[in-house]
Amino acid sequence: MAFAGLVFADSGANLAVLQQFEEPDDLDEQLAQPDRISLTQKAVKFRAGNKLIEVHLSATTMTRLATYLHIRQSLVDALGSDIAPMFIRCSYPKAYHEPTSISPLRRDFLQTLRKRVKAIGVNLGDVTFQELRVFKQQDLVRRAPLPVAAKLMGHSVKTAVKAYSKASDDIHRRELSSFLESLQETVLKPNQRAIKGVSLQVIPVGSCAEHGKPSSVKASAILEPNCNKVEGCFFCDNYRIHADELDLRKLMSCRWVLQKIVPLNSDSLQAYRVYTAICDRIDALLGELKRRNPSMHETVRVDVEENGQLTDYWSRKIQQLYLLSMLPAA
Known part of the structure; x- marks a missing residue:
């Protein structure tokens, strides 16, 4: 039931559809090579009502789907019966005893899930x-x-x-205003090499206005700014990037490497949250760079994503991962 809750939260499917989901014949192939929607979202198609329904899941939930199916099959083998719905609930004669049967999700699914997780000290909220x-x-x-x-x-x-x-219109206006102001301050003109008379320091993902003095973009940032870690730069007030080919290549190279290493931490919720926040920030910056110079954006994108022409820094990083056997041989 807990995993069904994750799928619901990810997909937004209504309960009636969630109850109908069945395993398609090609699910193993889909899990082996899932369709990538974005850096953090993948697509899978479940069967429901004699047709295939595309569902978007987070990368973390997608990696856990195979484990869920394995657990489900173990229950089926142990109990000697199976049912069509993919997502099921177990019946227990007494608390802390082994399950005696499986059945489809019921209309009181959310209430039952809330009650069960509360028993282990977790409050899902009303x-x-x-x-x-x-x-x-x-x-x-x-x-x-x-x-x-x-x-x-x-x-x-x-x-x-x-x-x-x-x-709320007010919320949207505040969010949009804050977002645009942040982009305008972070993305500099190609020839701007200093701020208030202080020269910018070159870093692997752009430039820094005051290296060694990290300052958080906002109090709620998921990652603290840290001059010793590249990922910390994205959440620092001093981070700057030029609207030129070099910094565009730096950002795209960083994102290309992130796409390679995210599976290494796919089972860590905190790592996934940090990864998502970094990717969202990079995508926003790339969007602004594309708006300012679409042709340059496309040229560099092809060079990096299709031809693998990374910056020297990110080329060395990916080589290190291969040498440490942290990535499979190409």
């Missing part, structure tokens, strides 16, 4: 399926075009527009 879906919808429309968000949520574009409009 939230409904509808509230979770509304939150998921608003998160999706911020990250993807409305038609894509509507398709993922399984309803019309009109419904997606209504859900988006329900969000």
Whole structure:
């Protein structure tokens, strides 16, 4: 039941659809080579109502899907019976005893899940399926075009527009204003090499306005700025990047290496959160660089992503990972 809750939170599917999900014939192939939607999202297709439904899951949840299926099959083997739905609940004669049967998820799934996790000291909070879906919808429309968000949520574009409009206008204005101000301050003109008379110091992902004096972008940043760690630069007030070919290549090289190493920490929730935050920051900066110079962005993208032409720093990093056998041989 806990894993079904993760799938619901990731996908935003309503309970009726979640109850219908069945294992497709090609699920093993999908898990071996999942469709990548973004740096942090992957797609899988489940069967429901005689058709395939595309579901977007976080990279972490996707890696755990195979483990869940293995546990499910072990239960089936032990109990000697199986049912069509992929997501199931176990029945226990008494607390802390072995399960005696499996059955489909029921309408009281959320209440039952809340009760079971509370028994181990975890409080899920008093939230409904509808509230979770509304939150998921608003998160999706911020990250993807409305038609894509509507398709993922399984309803019309009109419904997606209504859900988006329900969000507070003041919150959106504050978020947008803060976001744009941050980009404008961080991304510099190609020929700007100093700020207030102080020369910028070159770093592997751009430049630094005051190296050795890290300053957090905001108090709630998931990663503390740290001059000794490249990833800490993205959450520092002193971080700067030029709208030129060199810094664009630095950012794309960094993202290319991150795509390689994320599976190494796929089972760590904290590592996944940090990875997601870094990727979101990089994508925002790349979006601003693309807006300023689309042709340069495309040229460097092809050079890095398709031809593997990384900066020297990131080339050495990826070589080190191979030498340490932390990545499979190409």
